[in-house]
Amino acid sequence: MTATDTRFARHLSMQRASAAEREAILANPGFGNYFTDHTTIIDFRVDASGVGGWHDARLEPYGPIALDPAAAVLHYGQEIFEGMKAYRHADGSIWTFRADANAARLNRSAVRLALPQLPEELFLESLSQLVAADQDWIPSGDGESLYLRPFMIATEAFLGVRPAREVSYRVIASPAGNYFGGEVKPVDIWVSRNYARAGRGGTGAAKAGGNYASSLAAQLEAEAHGCKQVLFLDQFNDNAVEELGGMNVFFVFRDGSIVTPALSGTILEGVTRSSVIQLGRDRGLQVSERKITLDEWRDGVAGGEITEVFACGTAAVITPIGQLRDGDEFIGMADAAAGEVTMSIRRQLLGIQTGTVEDTHGWLTRLV
Numbered sequence: 450m451t452a453t454d455t456r457f458a459r460h461l462s463m464q465r466a467s468a469a470e471r472e473a474i475l476a477n478p479g480f481g482n483y484f485t486d487h488t489t490i491i492d493f494r495v496d497a498s499g500v501g502g503w504h505d506a507r508l509e510p511y512g513p514i515a516l517d518p519a520a521a522v523l524h525y526g527q528e529i530f531e532g533m534k535a536y537r538h539a540d541g542s543i544w545t546f547r548a549d550a551n552a553a554r555l556n557r558s559a560v561r562l563a564l565p566q567l568p569e570e571l572f573l574e575s576l577s578q579l580v581a582a583d584q585d586w587i588p589s590g591d592g593e594s595l596y597l598r599p600f601m602i603a604t605e606a607f608l609g610v611r612p613a614r615e616v617s618y619r620v621i622a623s624p625a626g627n628y629f630g631g632e633v634k635p636v637d638i639w640v641s642r643n644y645a646r647a648g649r650g651g652t653g654a655a656k657a658g659g660n661y662a663s664s665l666a667a668q669l670e671a672e673a674h675g676c677k678q679v680l681f682l683d684q685f686n687d688n689a690v691e692e693l694g695g696m697n698v699f700f701v702f703r704d705g706s707i708v709t710p711a712l713s714g715t716i717l718e719g720v721t722r723s724s725v726i727q728l729g730r731d732r733g734l735q736v737s738e739r740k741i742t743l744d745e746w747r748d749g750v751a752g753g754e755i756t757e758v759f760a761c762g763t764a765a766v767i768t769p770i771g772q773l774r775d776g777d778e779f780i781g782m783a784d785a786a787a788g789e790v791t792m793s794i795r796r797q798l799l800g801i802q803t804g805t806v807e808d809t810h811g812w813l814t815r816l817v
């Protein structure tokens with residue numbers, strides 16, 4: 450049967466770690482290092498008559514995936530993913546943030562990578578099934594959470610080039626501390642001149658593993674120059690600022706206005722980005738999505754018009770940007786303190802997510 454079947458089976462595992470081992474991990478989880486006891490899986494198949502459907506939704510013990518060596522994902526990179534978090538509130542309830550936006554984005558990415566769309570109810574159910582089973586893995590420290598990684602891969606064994614007719618969707622979870630570790634310190638950024646992460650008509654607006662693969666050489670270059678992250682520009686469009694490898698960028702101006710690069714097709718539309726735009730407008734600030742060039746950044750910082758620059762994304766929430774390094778040129782100050790607007794928006798966003806600030810936009814969904 451290939452029509453979508455929404456029933457979920459639960460196959461619970463023995464716990465992979467003892468309570469003591471889990472507590473030791475949760476005391477210092479870092480980011481993306483440890484995984485919980487279970488995974489949710491939903492398979493997709495196109496039948497002989499060409500009808501596709503999701504089937505065999507299930508919760509299973511976490512473990513390796515058996516894949517045919519000819520599976521399309523291994524050869525042609527037909528893969529997409531999402532990134533979101535589950536937060537434990539003071540009363541013990543567990544929530545996720547703007548899951549509907551992640552569901553919609555997963556489906557936009559699916560369309561671009563010629564993968565099947567997943568109904569939003571199944572997406573939400575895949576998260577709550579996993580979080581309910583593995584809720585003991587949610588760290589409870591300040592700003593800590595359970596990172597959720599839904600992803601979809603082409604599993605069909607076939608080396609011809611066409612969209613796979615067999616696909617698997619899964620969710621894994623990983624306890625998350627503070628992304629860059631410790632206190633919120635501004636990060637230094639390297640301007641990528643040799644590499645782009647996306648081009649017009651490409652997959653830059655989709656959350657696809659391939660975009661990350663193509664950003665790694667630039668990331669290495671950044672690290673070789675003592676920078677934590679890399680900034681991508683549109684070098685064919687006046688060096689318009691695009692984004693970091695996995696985070697969107699914001700500029701705070703002296704007059705209080707906020708600017709973020711307009712979505713151009715080569716920028717990933719972050720859920721954090723759209724939340725920051727909304728929170729800025731809630732404060733009565735003028736927030737514009739427009740083209741902003743590297744020249745404007747350089748001149749704005751030099752002339753004092755631009756007072757703060759920050760990056761944002763689910764994993765690191767909001768991170769102040771310190772110095773920008775473009776070859777031998779340095780823009781901004783090393784060791785500058787995190788900006789006031791940056792930190793205030795960060796506190797507000799984290800407060801909403803963790804249940805200490807009122808959620809006036811209905812952004813939270815209860816999972817457990």
Ligand SMILES: *Cc1c(COP(=O)(O)O)cnc(C)c1O
Pocket residue numbers: 532656692693694695696697717718719720721722761762763764
């Ligand atoms: C995931 C991602 C972001 C941030 O998106 P959020 O929804 O805010 O986590 C930004 N840029 C890229 C390239 C990404 O993959």
